[in-house]
Amino acid sequence: MRRVLLLICLASCALGAMWRDGAANEVNAIVCAPTLHGAGSSVNAGDLNIFHPVSPPAFEIRNLAWLVIGIAAAIFVVVEGVLVWSIVRFRKRAEVLGEPVQVFGSNPVELAWTVIPCIIVFVLALATVRTIRDVELQAPPAGALEVDVIGHQWWWEYRMARGEGDESMLVTANELVVPVGRPIWLNLRSADVIHSWWVPRLAGKTDVIPNHVNHTWFQSNTTGVFLGQCAEYCGTQHANMLLRVRVVSDDEFNAWRAAQALPALAHASTAAGRALFLDLACMNCHAIDGVSSGSFGPSLTHLMSRETIGAGAAPLNAQTLRAWIDDPQALKQGCNMPSLKLDADQLDDVVAYLVTLQ
Ligand code: HEC
Numbered sequence: 001m002r003r004v005l006l007l008i009c010l011a012s013c014a015l016g017a018m019w020r021d022g023a024a025n026e027v028n029a030i031v032c033a034p035t036l037h038g039a040g041s042s043v044n045a046g047d048l049n050i051f052h053p054v055s056p057p058a059f060e061i062r063n064l065a066w067l068v069i070g071i072a073a074a075i076f077v078v079v080e081g082v083l084v085w086s087i088v089r090f091r092k093r094a095e096v097l098g099e100p101v102q103v104f105g106s107n108p109v110e111l112a113w114t115v116i117p118c119i120i121v122f123v124l125a126l127a128t129v130r131t132i133r134d135v136e137l138q139a140p141p142a143g144a145l146e147v148d149v150i151g152h153q154w155w156w157e158y159r160m161a162r163g164e165g166d167e168s169m170l171v172t173a174n175e176l177v178v179p180v181g182r183p184i185w186l187n188l189r190s191a192d193v194i195h196s197w198w199v200p201r202l203a204g205k206t207d208v209i210p211n212h213v214n215h216t217w218f219q220s221n222t223t224g225v226f227l228g229q230c231a232e233y234c235g236t237q238h239a240n241m242l243l244r245v246r247v248v249s250d251d252e253f254n255a256w257r258a259a260q261a262l263p264a265l266a267h268a269s270t271a272a273g274r275a276l277f278l279d280l281a282c283m284n285c286h287a288i289d290g291v292s293s294g295s296f297g298p299s300l301t302h303l304m305s306r307e308t309i310g311a312g313a314a315p316l317n318a319q320t321l322r323a324w325i326d327d328p329q330a331l332k333q334g335c336n337m338p339s340l341k342l343d344a345d346q347l348d349d350v351v352a353y354l355v356t357l358q
């Protein structure tokens with residue numbers, strides 16, 4: 001009886017931990033999914049559930065997970081069933097009859113419990129190998145859109161061609177926009193430490209390693225925003241290194257890409273902020289096409305086309321932008337952007353300039 005109690009205890013602890021994990025994910029996802037761009041965002045943006053796949057690698061992983069869970073559940077039911085049944089059935093009898101007959105070296109029994117687990121492991125191994133083969137392609141699928149992903153402490157850089165047949169790259173950050181129904185081939189590398197690119201509904205985790213290019217792919221069959229999380233501990237702000245993939249229609253994607261390929265806007269009315277951006281250290285760390293070429297921080301050329309700031313640390317709007325530039329450490333403690341201690345007027349000017357960067 002004590003064993004059963006212990007078991008129930010362990011099982012409820014495990015379930016409790018899983019439930020808490022789920023709740024924590026939801027909270028995080030809500031913080032970084034304040035609003036959703038455009039049409040077709042019917043998909044729940046906060047959903048990080050691997051059991052809700054929308055892309056082939058994620059489907060394969062979901063199916064494999066169900067197979068493993070199914071087999072493990074069947075074994076659990078059989079083993080625990082026999083255990084509980086024996087405890088209940090033979091508890092009284094032991095007092096009357098004493099110890100039951102002890103069986104040693106029974107060939108049929110030994111064979112059964114060797115061969116059956118071997119078969120189970122074999123089935124699981126084959127299914128896993130097949131899944132890995134389908135998920136880890138060696139070359140881009142036909143017609144794929146190629147995107148370079150560069151992990152930074154603690155944000156994501158994306159690069160893709162400015163247009164079909166165009167060699168030059170446009171650079172953006174934290175929000176990956178891709179067309180629906182087309183395979184997306186990712187070349188992943190890191191600028192510093194090991195990260196892991198993981199958008200559960202699109203594909204499995206892929207390590208992002210310095211001095212080594214890894215690949216993964218996905219192909220969403222539906223439009224919407226899909227969230228993810230860096231899945232390899234990479235330092236203080238690992239938890240705020242969120243991923244955001246916006247899957248849109250072909251037309252919307254082409255319009256987005258054409259807009260991203262344009263140089264930054266230069267309104268005469270924002271000349272003061274622009275001059276400050278160049279005078280202060282901002283320009284050393286940030287690129288704004290046609291203005292500066294720093295590459296340590298995210299490109300700001302089309303900053304306001306994104307929904308969040310600091311890789312999902314907060315929603316992006318004029319207020320959070322001001323708060324961020326005033327003191328990035330207040331929003332994302334430990335991040336690699338210092339507070340440059342601007343006074344209120346300087347802050348106003350810089351923000352007035354940056355909010356025009358659509
Ligand atoms: C030492 C380099 C450095 C300097 C100087 C710097 N930044 Fe940054 N900045 C960063 C880094 C790194 C990030 C990314 C932080 C993160 O998300 O973890 C960042 C993020 C940002 C972001 C958010 C971008 C996004 O998409 O999330 C804005 C806006 C920004 N910086 C503006 C400025 C302005 C304006 C200045 C000058 C007043 C400035 N930065 C100075 C390194 C710098």
Ligand SMILES: [Cu+2]
Nearest residue numbers: 195230234241
């Ligand atoms: Cu990371």
